[in-house]
Amino acid sequence: MLHLRLISPAEKTDDVIRLIEGTIGTAHLCVLPGAARSPAGDVVLCDVAREAGDDLLSGLQRLGLETAGSIAVDDVGLLLSKRAEKAEKEAPGEPADAVLWEHLTDATHEESTLSVTYLMFITLATMIAACGVVLDNSILIVGAMAVGPEFGPLAGVSTAVVQRRPRLALRSVTALLVGFAVAMAVTVGFSLFMDAVGLFTEAKLEGDRPQTGFVYAPDWFSFVVAVLAGAAGTLSLTSAKSGALVGVAISVTTIPAAANAAVALSYGDTVQTWGSTEQLLLNLLGITLAGVLTLAAQKRFWAGQHKRLRRPTAP
Template identity: 30%
Template structure:
């Protein structure tokens, strides 16, 4: 529910009151004695879905923005006429539960901080995320998402497109681009400092850190996170629900992969940064695409009906452009997903082959200890480079044929030649 406070310009009192009477809206009028160009203030409660059509009616009646309108939350309204008004406008779906276009624009503006604050918080969140990745701490990474100020620009571009506010759209797009660059740069600088000052162990293999490796080789499921964040963000802002948690979800799609890209650059592995950088961009685009489609679906349109056709055409072009780019990135992520699937299948087959070989009568005196697959550094499409098979058996040298047999059987499952290394451990019975 909302309480609307509308200042009445000189000569407009009758027009405003007639408009409210036609809609059977209760109101209170107080005289204005400040000596300015206003003669009164009208107070009237409205169901949330009724705010936009009522304000539009007042504008069509000739009440422009000089009337100075304030819309605030109302906890409780007790009135039979208000109950009838609520029954008229509330149908229990997202379209009827959404806030007004005027409130949406104000909310989008309020979610985007000043540039200085935005840049500072983005850099801080990227540094914290980088520390979390290098510590392999998911808790620290989550903490970096909480302070990231990304939800405003991420949703502002969609809001600006749908309600025909090109200034908001341009500012939001610029903020997003600058935010990505700042996050990756801040992460790279911080990771370089950490590495050169030996805060982390010298020779650290970033591919062995789980929090980092999973973002260097992202898969297709990452798209679901970004699309879900975009839809949830728009539904939250459009229905007046708190967007704080949704902001964390959007940050989860952007800050950790940007930090992973910075770490890869600092470690002198630019190819390793390709996958995470692609993930950042596809997530940004997916959030914008999902937000744009959701806003249009729930019924937001520009204020002026004369610009509706032009806005529809602009939104359509942006949806198509975003859809095509996201599809291209999706194919790229699909390739990474297939590469990861192939690697996982090879690891499973290598384990199975090693077990089968040692079950053969000629090698029954040996036992398999473990199988390790070492991958190459061809990010983001990593593949097997070397297989280490640890076996135990009687003291002395192992059967000469076991190494050749294992190498031949394991390489059946790889399209490229993979080195197979046997590490033999003599076991003494007690």
């Protein structure tokens, strides 16, 4: 269940109440007239099944409540109520399948922000992966994949396409381009330093690398895995069950490919540099394409459910 805390101008409260009462899957409606001070208005509280949450939030936005008042949404970890159980049964679909589009947009907006922290994470991940490719160490590669924050901007691009949010798209693409550019540039310098102190050698990079050679040899399997991982990652972001995202992070080779390209560039190996760049672009394309298709399918599915969320009006 979701708990909504609304601040409504007095002249809009009746419309807000009608909307809540007319939405299937709502329960525990409370109205506190004049309780809000900033902004001034009434406080309206209610619980709503997650499956009906997006429809109700859209209706509240159409009433202008986010401009004239406020809309706060919290996940309820535990709610003991027969009325709540009845509301969840009435709402179509399953809670784990429901998508809160405003929450998704807000989350991807935050994850795709080009911040110092984001740049540090993607740079450190690329440097760790650089050690992994030179040492042919799959454990370091997996660790770098888990640290990399690049899925946030990729999810932002997919969300922006489906939701038609050009600003989010620009923000996400900027984070991706600048993030990888900075990370790879720093990793080139890191590689030169490691070579100077004798920890990296060109012979190690050019030698037989059974554990990590795949990062500069893209093929159709690379694209297929990226598509599958993109779909799984998108589902983990939209679902109430989001524990799969770490598994997604360690199944794609964006960070390792960027790292291998940077190390190869530091040694002037254009073959590995280009192969790694192709691997990187192939993964980015596959994840984004899968994200767009997954979100579009979810949006189409829930659009068909919305007409079932309205209570029949009395004759």
